[in-house]
Amino acid sequence: MDKLSVIGVVLALVAVLIGSVLKGAGLSSLWSPAAFVIVIVGTVASILLQTSMVTFKRALKLTKWVFKPPSQDRAAILASLVEWANTARKQGLLGLESQVAEQQDEFTKKGLQMVVDGIAPDAIRAVLETDMHHQSQGDLAAAKVFEGMGIYAPTLGIIGAVLGLIAVMKNLADPSKLGGGIAAAFTATIYGIGAANLFLLPMANKLKALINGQNEEREMIVEGLIAIAQGENPRNIESRLAGYVHH
Template identity: 65%
Template sequence: MDRLSLIGLFLALASLVGGSILKGAGLSSLWSPAAFVIVIIGTLAAILVHTSPAIFRHAFRIVPWVIRPPASNRRRLIEQIVEWSTIARRQGLLGLEAHVEAQDDPFVRKGLQLLVDGVEPEAIRRMMEIELGSEEQRNLAATKVFEGMGIYAPTLGIIGAVLGLIAVMKNLADPSKLGHGIAAAFTATIYGIASANLLFLPIAAKLKGVIAGTTREREMFIEGLISIAHGENPRNIENNLSGFLD
């Protein structure tokens, strides 16, 4: 679990609530059904037009990675690759067949199966790099969903503020409604700017970091597979792959 992300989300909420209280506006000033509809529902509507259904679904499938990123232990993976290399040198590549189905990660399972099947090293590299490229492209496209929401939300916040001010202008004859009306109008701006800079854009940036780390680990795995296919010494494989450790 990524505790920094949890702390960040908590502090983001605390900064809004605490700031509103310290400024004397109170909690009630942060709630406006009209602003919610214009900014949040409007942002959702814009992003639905912006992206394809498959990418939209995938974006919300990977958003939990912000709090709980995919398990990653490069050192353990290197140890696993060295173990496979030792087995392959002693028993041949077919000795790894029993290890294929034990892999939970489809990417690792596919690569190991190609190795067991005796596919040429360069063919393994080509197929696995295509697989990795497709996976990375799909994941990065999903992060653009949140980047897009971070772009649309502030603009819709301004639209909400303008609509609120229009409503205020219609009630100029009643001064008692002006203060409340103007405050409500600017609530939409808060929704737009705060959601973009405290939620949507940070989520996109965090997901990009997680994806970059996963891609780096996949690249290390591919190099390990190719080394096993070439029959390299397990100790040399371990030394070469150690360069992938942070």
């Protein structure tokens, strides 16, 4: 569980809710079904028009990464690569065959199997880098779903405010309705700007950072597997890949 994400969500809610109370607006002023429909439903509608179904489903799956990011233990990966290099040096590449089935990560499993099969290092690199590219492009497209929602939400908030003001203008003859009507109109703006800047855009940026980190991790795996396939000294492999761990 990513504690910073949980703390961030809690503080975001506290900032809006407590801030509303301290400003004298009260919690009731933040509730508006009309604003919810215009901003939230409208934002979802906009992103559905922009996004393919495959990308949208992928974005929903990546949402959990914000609170439970994928494991990125590079020290453990380096230790495994060095261990495999030692095994390959003592027993040959076929000595790694028992390790293939133990791998939970499909990318690592595929690469290690190619090494065991004796495929040429250049061919291994080409296949794994192609997989990396398509995986990262798909994940980044999914992260941009939240970025797109963060762009549309404030604009829809303005639309909600304008629609609210139009309703107020229709009641100019009744001054008692003006104050509440104007306050309700600006609730939509709060929904749009708040959702974008407190949740959607930060989520998109966090997912992008996690995806970039996963790419670096896979680059490390590729370099390590290629070095093993080329029969490099385990100590040299460890020294060369240590930079990924320190970074």
